[in-house]
Amino acid sequence: MQRMTAAHIDREAIRENFALTRTLAPGAQALAVIKADAYGHGILPVAEALQDLAPIFGVATIDEALALREAGIPNSVLVLEGVTTVEACEAAQAHDLMLMVHAKEHVVMMSGMSLSAWVKVDTGMHRLGINAADLNDVIERLQAGGVDVQAVCTHLACADELDKTTTTEQIEAFGRCTATCDLPLSIANSAAVIAWPESHADWIRPGIMLYGVSPFTSDIDAVRGLQPAMTLSSEVIAIREIQAGDSVGYGARWTSARASVIATIAVGYADGYPRHARDGTPVYIGGNVMPLVGTVSMDMITVDVTDHPNVSLGDPVELWGRNVPVNDVAGHAGMISYELLTGVTSRVPRLYA
Numbered sequence: 582m583q584r585m586t587a588a589h590i591d592r593e594a595i596r597e598n599f600a601l602t603r604t605l606a607p608g609a610q611a612l613a614v615i616k617a618d619a620y621g622h623g624i625l626p627v628a629e630a631l632q633d634l635a636p637i638f639g640v641a642t643i644d645e646a647l648a649l650r651e652a653g654i655p656n657s658v659l660v661l662e663g664v665t666t667v668e669a670c671e672a673a674q675a676h677d678l679m680l681m682v683h684a685k686e687h688v689v690m691m692s693g694m695s696l697s698a699w700v701k702v703d704t705g706m707h708r709l710g711i712n713a714a715d716l717n718d719v720i721e722r723l724q725a726g727g728v729d730v731q732a733v734c735t736h737l738a739c740a741d742e743l744d745k746t747t748t749t750e751q752i753e754a755f756g757r758c759t760a761t762c763d764l765p766l767s768i769a770n771s772a773a774v775i776a777w778p779e780s781h782a783d784w785i786r787p788g789i790m791l792y793g794v795s796p797f798t799s800d801i802d803a804v805r806g807l808q809p810a811m812t813l814s815s816e817v818i819a820i821r822e823i824q825a826g827d828s829v830g831y832g833a834r835w836t837s838a839r840a841s842v843i844a845t846i847a848v849g850y851a852d853g854y855p856r857h858a859r860d861g862t863p864v865y866i867g868g869n870v871m872p873l874v875g876t877v878s879m880d881m882i883t884v885d886v887t888d889h890p891n892v893s894l895g896d897p898v899e900l901w902g903r904n905v906p907v908n909d910v911a912g913h914a915g916m917i918s919y920e921l922l923t924g925v926t927s928r929v930p931r932l933y934a
């Protein structure tokens with residue numbers, strides 16, 4: 582009998598979330614970010630689902646891009662992390678991949694090759710990107726070397742923090758350094774698509790919102806239209822009655838204050854459920870949200886179902902999805918939704934609708 586733990590992926594939800602990005606940024610085109618196995622949702626099924634909607638896919642690495650090409654995905658693909666070797670440039674050339682130029686060294690590496698590129702300028706994140714002062718020179722040298730520069734972009738450090746001035750400063754810095762540039766421009770990740778319309782420019786680059794997850798911890802109107810694409814589900818595999826004063830799980834972290842009923846669920850940190858989830862992390866069983874109690878084990882968690890006497894062996898359980906936002910689980914574990922979605926392990930089958 583197959584273990585019931587699975588990640589159910591709703592590809593129609595991903596399509597509708599993509600459509601929502603277009604509604605929020607009607608003047609921009611959208612590059613769909615499907616790196617990291619489409620944030621854990623499966624890069625090929627997600628690429629297939631968005632193939633007729635997204636003109637460009639954004640991936641992190643050449644290998645991710647090659648997986649798309651091997652599967653016959655014809656869309657443009659931008660390698661967001663860029664490359665570090667001439668061999669990688671040659672692979673990009675052979676498979677018609679666009680490279681992110683984020684360092685001056687790329688200009689020499691790519692010179693003379695038949696390649697397309699986006700150029701990334703650093704406006705304050707100080708992770709990737711050429712300096713603003715070098716932008717025009719880098720574009721000219723790339724073009725002189727035969728590279729087709731298709732867009733100029735930057736990445737925002739704090740778009741999910743609405744009370745900070747950093748985003749406005751970055752947008753203004755980008756505006757200054759691209760003032761004389763007639764190439765298409767791109768700034769916005771999901772948080773900026775939702776909350777910073779002045780960042781929309783020519784291309785938006787949504788990631789997390791395609792999967793129906795808000796990039797914000799606070800409640801924002803625009804994210805209400807998002808539909809969670811992943812439901813991590815399992816089942817109740819044991820129900821035990823314990824006495825007041827009994828403790829549950831490794832380290833005896835949680836001790837019952839009353840006679841209690843504990844349901845054991847077949848999901849644990851080896852599936853990607855966060856080991857540091859605190860007591861009280863929401864778990865959805867039979868139409869009700871109930872609290873996780875006790876330390877998360879490798880293959881199991883324990884839930885206090887005392888107040889819901891109908892819970893039975895084999896009942897389906899939602900760990901996150903439409904009833905339990907993944908952001909809530911992440912918040913109870915001191916993590917972010919991105920970590921949880923990309924951390925669902927390979928032993929969890931992805932089941933596609």
Ligand SMILES: Cc1ncc(COP(=O)(O)O)c(C=O)c1O
Nearest residue numbers: 614661736770771786787788789
């Ligand atoms: C360059 C770039 N653009 C866009 C995104 C998408 O970000 P988000 O998932 O927050 O929308 C990422 C993700 O990290 C990125 O690295």
